[in-house]
Amino acid sequence: MKILENPQQSRIEPTARPAAADLGGAKLFSGWLSPEEQRGLVEAVRAVAEAAPFFTPVTPWGKPMSVRMTSAGRYGWVTDRKGYRYSATHPDGMDWPAIPAPVLAIWRDLVSADREPDCCLVNFYREGARMGLHQDRDEADFSWPVLSVSLGDDALFRIGGTTRGGKTRSVWLRSGDVLLLGGEARLAYHGIDRTEAGTSTLLPKGGRINLTLRVVD
Numbered sequence: 043m044k045i046l047e048n049p050q051q052s053r054i055e056p057t058a059r060p061a062a063a064d065l066g067g068a069k070l071f072s073g074w075l076s077p078e079e080q081r082g083l084v085e086a087v088r089a090v091a092e093a094a095p096f097f098t099p100v101t102p103w104g105k106p107m108s109v110r111m112t113s114a115g116r117y118g119w120v121t122d123r124k125g126y127r128y129s130a131t132h133p134d135g136m137d138w139p140a141i142p143a144p145v146l147a148i149w150r151d152l153v154s155a156d157r158e159p160d161c162c163l164v165n166f167y168r169e170g171a172r173m174g175l176h177q178d179r180d181e182a183d184f185s186w187p188v189l190s191v192s193l194g195d196d197a198l199f200r201i202g203g204t205t206r207g208g209k210t211r212s213v214w215l216r217s218g219d220v221l222l223l224g225g226e227a228r229l230a231y232h233g234i235d236r237t238e239a240g241t242s243t244l245l246p247k248g249g250r251i252n253l254t255l256r257v258v259d
């Protein structure tokens with residue numbers, strides 16, 4: 043896994059950054075982002091959504107997902123009747139906006155300064171939204187980890203092994219937490235069982251935003 047070994051390269055006060063907890067190979071950095079950094083990220087997401095509006099993805103089987111999505115970067119992740127895939131354009135035809143600088147800074151701090159992610163998927167969970175257990179496997183090179191940032195309401199995250207139907211464990215992801223799925227956990231099944239409304243005041247109308255950064259090709 044390409045995690046920087048020198049935490050001194052963090053942007054702000056490296057000593058203030060929490061250590062990671064191990065979740066069966068995944069690394070959870072609880073409280074990695076300060077409230078001010080979280081507010082900055084929400085502003086950045088707002089600008090992304092103005093350029094590339096949230097849409098309701100539909101599974102290849104025709105079922106609308108409960109999560110709304112948009113993306114930033116060279117690619118966005120989309121799904122519709124044609125299948126799950128990365129696309130260079132939004133379903134409405136426009137290019138995706140660039141990945142905001144403060145989002146890239148998290149990747150540089152925790153993954154690598156040598157290569158930027160190609161895609162920042164933005165998931166928006168209203169109350170009642172969830173994401174079923176799945177693997178992230180539409181990318182070409184699994185040696186790059188998936189980095190996931192939680193903003194807003196708490197979410198019950200479930201993670202298992204690399205085969206469907208195996209043992210899973212659950213942990214609450216809170217606003218400002220950063221999770222890395224790399225190494226043995228890169229292809230772990232994972233999902234969000236539910237969010238807990240009212241646990242954060244970060245988003246004025248409530249809900250949860252998840253940013254997922256991936257190297258695609």
Ligand SMILES: O=C(O)CCC(=O)C(=O)O
Pocket residue numbers: 163165173178190197199215232233234252254
């Ligand atoms: O919302 C989350 O924390 C997980 C998102 C996720 O699993 C995905 O986008 O593949």
